Amino acid sequence: MSSPFHRIIAQCPLVRSALLAGALLTIGAAPNPPAAAGTDRTTLEALRAADLRLGAIGYRLARANAALCSDLAPVTGMIVHAIDQYDVAEQAVARSIFGFETGIAVEAVVPNSPAARAGVQANDSIIGINGRPVPATAGGGHVVTRDAFAAMLDAQPADRPLAMVLRRAGRERPVIIPASPGCRTLFELRIGPSLDAVADGRLVQISSRFLERFDDSQLAVVVAHELSHNILRHHVRLEAAKVSRGVFRELGRNGRIFRATEDDADRLGVHLLRNAGWDPAAAVAFWQGPGAQIDGGIFHSRTHSSAGKRTENIAAEIAAIPPNAPIPYLPPVLKTRDQPLE
Structure with missing residues (x-):
């Protein structure tokens, strides 16, 4: 499901993915075109920093x-990538920077996360999880190994500790990561110049341009909105309602239903931010300021409310939060996720 920003995901040289694992939060850049000439440590370390920034949010x-x-997975705070997410021409550089003593390595670790407290470090290679070896690299595409590892993590119980065997500088060590349940969603960074944010039921993909233009609280507004689409099951509900995603998506019933899902994602996003410790008023400020500039004025898509209307809806949702509401708070909009879209 596309956010109000852009509809086409741009590609550029050097695009690869990493996974924010903990079984599963995944982040990184989506399938690779060929690597840019001269890929070096500075470039890959910049990618690591960007992945960590989005991964932490x-x-x-x-x-x-x-x-x-309703769908949980272990969310440990590890950001994990696979060697074959990198083009063949840059794999030697990637190995020298990231370790990769196996096909799967830890790119970064969110500070103070369960993985960090268990002693997992950037550049650790992963041997196995809960007694199972990590998938072997077998070619067939830049995300095949990544997706196999993601499926492996998905299969682990969210409410139990995660036993891992790591390798670093040729030495293996076991670690136990405490149970760390969280929402089962992959967070992926896509490198490109467009402002684009997409959710498809399993994935939240954010273009790198957002990281360049916005601070963390603003970026959290965008990520929370897209995560809300997944929590509210909008992708599958739109399919069940037979809503057109093609040239007619803005017209009549299609546009009305799309707009309703976007408004509901804005409403739920307020509560995701609040539950995670951000001031939900940041969403109001976003749509009054930079979001209004992105919106496009009279040219904004009819699948989305205008920036002004979004600001109004979000402010009303904040005002409706009961005094002394608990954290986490389960808002009324959450009840819509099992209702058909009409």
Whole structure:
């Protein structure tokens, strides 16, 4: 499901994915075109920093809102990537920077997360999880190994500790990560110049341009909105309602239903932010300021309310939060996720 920003995901040289694992929060850049010439340590370290920044926001939202999610997975705070997510021409550089003593390695770890407290470190390679070896790299595409590892993590119980065997500098060590349930969603960074945010029921994908233009509280507004689509099951509900995603998506019933899902994602996003410790008023400020500039004025898509209307809806949702509401709070909009879209 596309956010109000852009509809086309741009591609550029050097695009690869990483996974914010903990079983599963996944982040990174989506399938690779060929690597840019001259890929070096500075470039890959910049990618690591960007992945960690988005990963920390996704981790915080997914963990704090576990009570709102019907589909849970272990969310440990590890950001994990696979060697074959990198083009063949850059794999030697990637190995020298990230370790990769196996096909799966830890790119970064969210500070103070369960993985960090268990002693997991960036550049650890992963041997196995709960007695099972990590998937072997087998070619077939830049996300095949990543997705196999994601499926493996998904299969682990969210309410139990995660036993891992790691390798670093040729030495293996076991670690136990405490149970860390959170919302089962992959958070992925896509490298490109467009402002684009997408949710498809399993994935939240954010373009790198957002990280360049916005601070963390503003970025959290965008990520929370997209995560809300997944929590509210909008992707599957739109399919069940046979809503057109093509050239007619803005017209008549299609546009009305799309707009309703976007408004509901804005409403739920307020509570995801609040549950995760952000001031939900940041969403009001976002749509009054930078969001209004992105919106496009009279050219905004009819699948989305205008920036002004979104500001109004979000402010009303904040005002409706009961005094002394608990954290986490389960808002009324959550009840819509099992209702058909009409």
